[in-house]
Amino acid sequence: MDQWVQNPTAHTALDNILPCMDNATAQETLLRSKEVTSQLVNVVNQVITNVSNINFAPNFTPLFYNQSGPLMPTLCNPYNPDLTNRVCASGEVDLNNATEVWRNYVCQVSANDICTTMGRLTPSIYNQMTAGVNVSYGLYHYGPFLVDLQDCTFARQTFTDIYLYHCPGLQRYSEWIYVGLVMVSVAVMLSLVFWVIYGRERRHRVYTKQFSDGMDRGFEGDKHT
16 A cells, blocks of 8 residues: 555556546646636626626616616636636625525516516526536535545545554554464464374373283183183
8 A cells, every 4th residue: 555655656456446647637637627617707707797786777688687786796716817826805705605695686576587676686597696606616625626536646645644544553453463363373283282192192091901901811811720
């Protein structure tokens, strides 16, 4: 296990279980996930800025659905245009609580999907924006972890922790078990040896007794004659 961690390019039996990607491929996957996350956030923000937060005239269908009330906050893009990490600006909502905040801007609608109460989002638009946020949230939070699985970084770290924190104790207890098994084996072997010696001694005593009894009977017969 530790040899595979120290030599990740070496061919071992673990390669058949963990088909790891090379680091370049893994980083390319991470880059693509960042791009998708950033683009989804931009699409959601375009809807907020260009549709939901504008009070259109009734003749501007389908952009008009009688949106009104306080303006919605835009969604924080976690990445800059160059895909480096970005700090959220004041007034933006992040991926963790955006759907909760936006729920306060949902209006009640008529059969024609027109707001009948104050609000910036119809339930259908809110659901579509929520779906986009959920995808972005998943890519942003779980993308790096999935990449670690892809290039086996997570597996290597796990094996390293096992080797450092669990293998010493396991090795020590295994040695104790091995010593115990050796002692049991020696005891069984000695028992067999003693049993063989005892059996031979017992047969020898029986033979000696039979020989002695025969000699005694022969001696008594000679005496009577």
